[in-house]
Amino acid sequence: MTLALSLIVSANIGEASEIGDAEQGKTVFKKCSACHQVGPEAKNRVGPQLNAVFGRRAGGVEDYSRYSDGLKRAGADGMVWDLDTLNAYLENPKALVSDTRMNFRGLSDAQERANLLAFLRIYSDNPANIPEAQPTAIAPEVVLSPELLALVGDKDYGEYLSSECLTCHQSNGSNQGIPAITGWPTEDFVVAMHAYKQKIRVHPVMQMMAGRLSDEEIAALAAYFNHLE
Amino acid sequence: MKINRRHFIGATAAATLAAPLVNAGGHGRPKVVVIGGGAGGATAARYIAKDSKGEIDVTLVEPSRSYYTCFFSNLYIGGFRSLDSIAHSYGTLASAYGINVVHDWAIGIDRTARTVTLAGGSVLNYDRLILSPGIDFVEGAVPGWDVSTQNAMPHAYKAGSQTELLKAQIEAMPQGGTFAMVAPPNPYRCPPGPYERISMVAHKLKAENPTAKILLIDPKEKFSKQALFEEGWNTHYAGMVERIGPDFGGDNVSVDAGAMTVTIDGTVEKVDVCNVIPAMKAGKICEIAGITEGNWAPVNGHTMQSRLDENIHVLGDATSQGDMPKSGFSANSQAKVAAMAVRGALTGSKVFPAKFSNTCWSLIDTDNGVKVGATYEATDEKIAKVDGFVSQTGEDAALRKATYEESIGWYAGITSDMFG
Numbered sequence: 001m002t003l004a005l006s007l008i009v010s011a012n013i014g015e016a017s018e019i020g021d022a023e024q025g026k027t028v029f030k031k032c033s034a035c036h037q038v039g040p041e042a043k044n045r046v047g048p049q050l051n052a053v054f055g056r057r058a059g060g061v062e063d064y065s066r067y068s069d070g071l072k073r074a075g076a077d078g079m080v081w082d083l084d085t086l087n088a089y090l091e092n093p094k095a096l097v098s099d100t101r102m103n104f105r106g107l108s109d110a111q112e113r114a115n116l117l118a119f120l121r122i123y124s125d126n127p128a129n130i131p132e133a134q135p136t137a138i139a140p141e142v143v144l145s146p147e148l149l150a151l152v153g154d155k156d157y158g159e160y161l162s163s164e165c166l167t168c169h170q171s172n173g174s175n176q177g178i179p180a181i182t183g184w185p186t187e188d189f190v191v192a193m194h195a196y197k198q199k200i201r202v203h204p205v206m207q208m209m210a211g212r213l214s215d216e217e218i219a220a221l222a223a224y225f226n227h228l229e
Numbered sequence: 230m231k232i233n234r235r236h237f238i239g240a241t242a243a244a245t246l247a248a249p250l251v252n253a254g255g256h257g258r259p260k261v262v263v264i265g266g267g268a269g270g271a272t273a274a275r276y277i278a279k280d281s282k283g284e285i286d287v288t289l290v291e292p293s294r295s296y297y298t299c300f301f302s303n304l305y306i307g308g309f310r311s312l313d314s315i316a317h318s319y320g321t322l323a324s325a326y327g328i329n330v331v332h333d334w335a336i337g338i339d340r341t342a343r344t345v346t347l348a349g350g351s352v353l354n355y356d357r358l359i360l361s362p363g364i365d366f367v368e369g370a371v372p373g374w375d376v377s378t379q380n381a382m383p384h385a386y387k388a389g390s391q392t393e394l395l396k397a398q399i400e401a402m403p404q405g406g407t408f409a410m411v412a413p414p415n416p417y418r419c420p421p422g423p424y425e426r427i428s429m430v431a432h433k434l435k436a437e438n439p440t441a442k443i444l445l446i447d448p449k450e451k452f453s454k455q456a457l458f459e460e461g462w463n464t465h466y467a468g469m470v471e472r473i474g475p476d477f478g479g480d481n482v483s484v485d486a487g488a489m490t491v492t493i494d495g496t497v498e499k500v501d502v503c504n505v506i507p508a509m510k511a512g513k514i515c516e517i518a519g520i521t522e523g524n525w526a527p528v529n530g531h532t533m534q535s536r537l538d539e540n541i542h543v544l545g546d547a548t549s550q551g552d553m554p555k556s557g558f559s560a561n562s563q564a565k566v567a568a569m570a571v572r573g574a575l576t577g578s579k580v581f582p583a584k585f586s587n588t589c590w591s592l593i594d595t596d597n598g599v600k601v602g603a604t605y606e607a608t609d610e611k612i613a614k615v616d617g618f619v620s621q622t623g624e625d626a627a628l629r630k631a632t633y634e635e636s637i638g639w640y641a642g643i644t645s646d647m648f649g
Contacts, residue, residue: 069634076631160581163276163565167558167586168642177638204618205588208604211616212584 019083020111025119028112035102038123047102054124056081058097070099070179077202086120087113095188098179142195149187151219158224161217164209171228182228189222258286259575262345262355264335264514266291266319268298269361269544269560271647276568278326284576288329288353289322290345296648297388299419300557301640304592306385306396307429315388321649338518340538357571360526360535361544361560362512363387364418367524370508371411371484378486382503385426386418398502399430405440406501409491411482412447413506416525418546418555420453421601423506425591428458431466432594444500445472446493448480453554454591454601460622461593511547525549530607531583532570533563542567551611552603559587561643566607583607590636596626598633 029038035047042049048064059067059075067075074097079085089096090113092106107113162171165181173182181189195201196210197218213221263274266289274289295316304310319330331353337346338358345353366384368375374382385395399408408430412423427445434441443466452458462470473479478494484505491498510516510524520526520535526543527536528550535541544567545560553559566583573580588602603617620632 072627073631073634076625076627078628156579157581160569160579161584164562164584164586166642166646167561168588168639170642170645172645174641176641177634177636178642205600205602208602208616208618209586212604 019121020114020116020118022115022118022122025115025117028107028116029119031107032104032116038120042123050120051123052125053081053086053120054083058085066101068097068099068101069175069177070097071101073179074202079202083117086117090116092188092191095191098181098184098192099175142191142198142200144191144194148194148215149190151190151215153186153216153219153221153223155220155223155227157217158220158222161213161221162224165221165225168205173228181225184222184225186219186222186226189225190218193218193221258284259356260286260288260354261357261359261571261575262353263287263289263359263361264291264345265361265363265512265544266293266296266330267361267363267545267560268300268557268643268647269546269564270359271296271319271322272561272564273359273361273542273544273568273571274328275322275326275647275649276565277571278322278328280568280578281572281576283327285572286329287327288331289319290331290333290335290347290353291319292332292334293389294318294332295389297392298557298640298644299386299388299422300643302385302388302392303422303426303429305392306399306426307432307592309429309592309595312393317644317648319648325649335514336517338514340518340540343540356540356575358541359544359567359571360512360515360518360520360541360547361564362514362547364509364511364546364555365513367508367510370413371482371505373484373486374411374505374507378484379505381486381489382484382505384506385504386422386506386509395502395504399433400437402434402438402441402501404438405442406438407442407444407498408434408502408504409444409446409498409500410504411484411491411506412445412449412452412479414448414480414508416549416555417506417509419589420554420556421458421589421591423447424452424454424458425593426504427470428461428466428591428593431462431469434469435466441469443470444491444498445470446479446482446491447472447474448482450475453589454599454619456622457599457620458591458593461597461599465594465597509546511543515543515547522549530585530612531566531609533567534570542571551605551608552614553585553587553605553612554589556587556589557643558589559585561646562586585612588639590632590639592633592636593629596630596633598629598636599624600632600636 036050038050042051044064048061057075058079059072090107093100093102093104168178169181173180193210196206199207261277263270274287277285278287298315301310301315305312322328323330334348335345336348343355383391383395385391481494483492491500511521511526515521515526520537526547528543528548530550533542535543544563546555562585572578585605588600590598590600592598599620601619604615605612606615
């Protein structure tokens with residue numbers, strides 16, 4: 001039994017090294033360790049423990065009680081922590097889960113994220129997503145061209161389009177059952193909508209709504225909701 | 230009906246000559262009158278007043294001071310909501326948006342003079358009229374039932390006292406008694422509504438009267454979210470719900486409110502509660518205005534204008550428009566298109582292409598919500614479906630709970646979008 005386990009662990013380390021440098025990731029993890037524990041005897045602290053996080057449903061640690069509604073909803077909608085979702089979450093937590101309680105501004109350096117993920121990967125027995133490719137192939141949540149991100153939305157057009165959003169999302173920023181979308185940085189809004197449009201994010205209503213918005217319309221909505229406090 | 234209407238127009242035309250329109254000379258703010266303060270009318274009034282920033286004079290005519298939403302009224306029957314929690318007032322529309330809210334019945338429309346007559350005697354002028362009256366029932370649709378028997382056999386398909394009455398009757402059922410529903414034929418308000426109601430009645434009876442039976446008498450072969458509801462009934466309310474479809478005479482039903490019997494294809498059933506939801510048609514004011522064809526008011530999807538009068542826009546359940554279901558969400562969506570078109574016509578504001586959407590959530594049991602939705606666009610022929618989705622059978626409990634919580638968020642969202 002011990003032998004089998006250690007074989008799996010060493011195999012995992014071998015594969016994990018394809019993600020990034022686990023040794024360097026251990027250093028990066030210091031940014032997380034104020035809230036999160038990982039490894040033998042890891043316990044839930046401010047944040048949930050991170051053993052076996054690969055393959056876990058978002059919001060899925062049974063005895064952890066402080067998940068935001070949005071994170072629980074993402075899990076209920078089918079979001080699973082794998083290399084792609086964790087990478088997106090670490091890059092910008094609020095862009096993936098707008099109401100997350102993880103008070104962390106994100107890691108913008110892709111290599112740093114890859115190293116951290118390689119480190120965390122060691123503590124997951126049954127990862128769902130091992131890349132065949134090199135670490136540089138780790139995808140952001142959604143790849144958008146600089147031109148697209150630079151589109152300046154027409155706020156007035158956004159106001160008209162927003163009426164469709166406001167049937168569910170409240171303009172006063174209420175977060176009851178349905179996430180608040182007011183006051184977001186425009187880039188986060190644009191990325192989120194394109195992630196729904198490309199069906200990377202899983203919610204069926206939002207995939208449908210985003211699916212028929214043009215790039216200009218998404219930019220217009222981002223501009224309008226950004227100015228609503 | 231047509232003869233009556235001609236008489237009526239003749240009568241008001243004379244009255245109008247005596248009192249010429251203030252607006253006819255082109256001075257004064259353009260006037261919009263909205264009839265019906267539900268998901269279509271309240272939303273349209275609010276958006277026109279809000280977005281025109283005082284340039285348009287908006288009057289909303291609605292008989293009720295407290296509006297009970299039909300959506301979520303089944304949850305009141307199931308014990309998941311209080312009646313107060315689905316009641317809304319028009320105070321904010323008047324105070325924060327400057328809408329002239331008139332609690333009265335509209336009884337006459339003169340399309341030539343562009344006036345609306347109210348039961349209280351007032352006459353309102355309009356440049357554009359928005360009709361969002363909801364539904365009325367087709368006379369004689371269920372033999373033995375008419376509005377005079379609606380207290381013995383409630384429809385509870387306009388929320389409020391009827392809903393309260395139906396709930397009280399369910400609570401007074403003898404142990405092991407029978408609840409019957411006569412479901413409506415297509416098209417009708419809220420396609421999943423009767424089946425969500427069956428779920429909510431079953432939820433209530435399971436707790437309070439577990440040997441009771443539910444008899445669902447249905448003229449339709451198929452119904453909305455059928456697989457989801459049937460899965461839910463089998464899982465949560467096994468053996469309680471019996472559905473009699475058209476194969477077994479579900480389309481050949483009469484009732485006797487005095488004897489409390491339902492006759493299905495010649496077989497008489499004694500029941501304890503009978504919820505009769507008859508065939509529907511556009512709210513009567515559409516017929517009075519002379520803008521209906523058959524039971525409904527046809528509209529142009531680009532603007533929601535009546536096909537028979539371009540000065541009148543019709544919203545929601547009363548319309549025939551194409552692919553959208555008759556729902557509060559649809560009416561709210563259509564109201565925004567109409568509001569934009571009305572502002573464009575009266576103030577020259579920019580008009581964008583019409584877009585529509587709808588999502589209907591239904592509750593099957595505690596924390597077990599499902600949904601169906603679609604997006605739509607206007608073509609010259611109709612409002613046409615673009616894309617859609619529906620919840621799947623066998624979904625896990627966490628997803629169903631999240632769907633229910635989402636519906637609560639939607640309720641808060643749409644009611645604040647309607648009433649401010």
